[in-house]
Amino acid sequence: MSKRILITGAAGFLGSHLCDRFLAEGHEVIGMDNLLTGHLRNIEHLFAKKEFTFYHHDVSKYVHVPGPIDYILHFASPASPIDYLKMPIQTLKVSSLGTHNLLGLAKAKGARMLVASTSEVYGDPLVHPQPEEYWGNVNPIGPRGVYDEAKRFMESITMAYHNFHGVETRIIRIFNTYGPRMRLDDGRALPTFVNQALHGEDITVFGDGSQTRSFCYVDDLVEGIYRLLLSDYHLPVNIGNPVEITLQDFAEEVLKLTGANVKIVYRPLPQDDPKQRKPDITKAKELLGWEPKVDRSEGLKRTLEYFRKHLEEVSAAEA
Ligand SMILES: NC(=O)c1ccc[n+]([C@@H]2O[C@H](COP(=O)([O-])OP(=O)(O)OC[C@H]3O[C@@H](n4cnc5c(N)ncnc54)[C@H](O)[C@@H]3O)[C@@H](O)[C@H]2O)c1
Numbered sequence: 001m002s003k004r005i006l007i008t009g010a011a012g013f014l015g016s017h018l019c020d021r022f023l024a025e026g027h028e029v030i031g032m033d034n035l036l037t038g039h040l041r042n043i044e045h046l047f048a049k050k051e052f053t054f055y056h057h058d059v060s061k062y063v064h065v066p067g068p069i070d071y072i073l074h075f076a077s078p079a080s081p082i083d084y085l086k087m088p089i090q091t092l093k094v095s096s097l098g099t100h101n102l103l104g105l106a107k108a109k110g111a112r113m114l115v116a117s118t119s120e121v122y123g124d125p126l127v128h129p130q131p132e133e134y135w136g137n138v139n140p141i142g143p144r145g146v147y148d149e150a151k152r153f154m155e156s157i158t159m160a161y162h163n164f165h166g167v168e169t170r171i172i173r174i175f176n177t178y179g180p181r182m183r184l185d186d187g188r189a190l191p192t193f194v195n196q197a198l199h200g201e202d203i204t205v206f207g208d209g210s211q212t213r214s215f216c217y218v219d220d221l222v223e224g225i226y227r228l229l230l231s232d233y234h235l236p237v238n239i240g241n242p243v244e245i246t247l248q249d250f251a252e253e254v255l256k257l258t259g260a261n262v263k264i265v266y267r268p269l270p271q272d273d274p275k276q277r278k279p280d281i282t283k284a285k286e287l288l289g290w291e292p293k294v295d296r297s298e299g300l301k302r303t304l305e306y307f308r309k310h311l312e313e314v315s316a317a318e319a
Contacts, residue, residue, distance in 0.1 A: 004028045004068055006111075008059050008102065009075035011038030013181045014116070014174075014218065018073055019043060021222050023051055030065060033076065034058040036090060037083050042181050059098040060090070063105050071229060072113040074102050077151075079118075081144065081270070082187025088146040095150035096157070103161040106169075114170035114229050115158050117236060119277055120148045121173060129278040132173065132236045142272040155236065162234055170228050175240025175279045178299065179218030180306035189213065190300075193251055194307050197260035207269035209248025212276045216241035217299035220292040227288040240279035241292040257300055 005022050009015035010031025015038065022029050023046065031043060032055045046052040057063065059076050077094045078084040084091040099115060106113040122130045123138030138148045161167040182188065184195040196203050216239070224239035245253075251264050284290045 002026050002028060003070035004030070005071045005073065006030045006032060006065060006069050006105075007073045007075060008032045008098070009038065009077065009116075010054065011035055011040055011042050012075065012079070013038075013042070013179070013183070014177065014221070015073075015075040016042035016181055017179070017218050017222050018075065018225065019046060019052065021226060023049060025226075027051070029053075030055060030069075032057050032059060032063070036087065037078050037183070037186070039183075059101060060093040061101070063101045065105065069105070069109040069111040072102055072106050072111050073116070073225070073229070074099060074113065075116045077116070078147070080186040080188045081147075082185075084147040085143055091146045092150045095154040099154045099157055103157065103167060103169075106167050107161065107165050112168040112170070112229070113158070114172060114225065115154055117151050117155050117171050117173045118147075119173055119175040119238070119240065119279065120144065121152050121155065122274075123148060124272060124274045125276065128276055129242065129280040130238070131280040132238055132283055139272050143270075144272050169234050170231070171234070171236040172225055172228055173236050173238045173279075174221065175216060175238065175277060176213050177216045177218055177221045177240070179303050182303070184307060184310070189247060189250060190215070190254070190303065191307070193254040194258065194304060197254060197258040197262060198307065198311060200260065200262060202263045202265045203251050203255060204267055205247055205251050205264055206267050206273065207247075208266065209251065209264070210246055211269075211273065212244045212246050212278065213250070214241050214244045214278045215250075215296060215299070216292055217294035217296075217302075220294050224284060224288065224290045227290050228284075231288055233287050237283050237287065238279040238281055239284055239290070240281065242278055242281055243296065244276075244278045245296070253296070253300065257304060
């Protein structure tokens with residue numbers, strides 16, 4: 001049966017892919033975004049569809065949506081260190097006040113709400129790989145605290161609305177995800193490496209490159225979100241790709257793929273940068289029958305195609 005779904009952060013990287021997916025499943029989608037870090041180009045292909053509506057709105061302010069709502073997916077928030085360091089107050093507000101506003105809406109409409117939490121709730125983890133039971137190692141007053149603690153608060157208030165008001169809630173802890181529609185200047189490893197390589201600049205690795213990350217292709221993540229939303233499980237679930245790689249090896253992969261004739265250069269590690277990241281996805285496998293399907297070489301190929309096309313469009317527009 002067709003559902004009416006509110007997706008916040010709809011003009012962003014993940015939110016726009018979620019709009020595509022839920023529309024493709026035959027649902028009605030209301031996208032909401034204040035365009036702080038997102039862009040209308042990510043959803044302009046949806047404007048002609050009668051099942052899609054867009055609200056330009058800041059969810060940290062009171063949220064009003066007329067009519068029934070079945071599901072709310074809260075994906076609004078600056079998500080890359082560059083963005084949330086530039087906008088610390090907005091980052092704190094969107095996951096605290098914004099989440100509160102949306103939980104109030106979910107309660108009023110009898111909607112189920114899924115919140116986009118993050119592997120950052122584990123901070124610089126002392127347990128590896130990270131299972132959902134691990135409480136994390138977060139510096140509340142460090143530069144990343146504005147994001148990490150806001151997301152931890154988001155999880156707490158979501159659990160409180162579930163336990164106290166009986167709102168149906170889902171919490172996803174997303175590990176690094178990549179794919180088309182990431183911004184080239186968002187400061188995350190992949191777009192930065194690609195941007196530098198395609199512009200003939202040396203690739204910057206922070207630290208000695210031995211820190212690890214695990215990268216999940218966006219289609220795999222969206223499938224995990226879809227399954228979690230439809231499940232009956234209200235505790236946090238990790239979704240991410242457990243294949244771990246050092247940033248050094250990742251930079252070399254990108255270099256090879258782009259064919260750029262540039263070097264890798266090293267810069268000091270930013271404060272509180274996590275040394276290792278790898279999800280334990282046992283719960284996602286057992287509860288949702290989910291695991292990633294797209295391997296890194298295929299995911300990188302698709303993402304690089306998008307970045308190349310995007311850069312061509314930008315230079316054509318500037319010509
Ligand atoms: N991409 C990842 O690897 C990753 C990992 C973990 C968690 N997440 C979470 O997923 C969500 C989406 O991340 P993304 O990578 O798509 O980032 P993004 O920056 O591309 O998208 C976020 C969107 O939220 C919008 N937004 C921000 N503040 C808002 C507000 N107050 N009101 C309305 N809209 C607002 C932005 O304009 C943007 O369109 C975030 O909540 C992020 O914390 C992402």
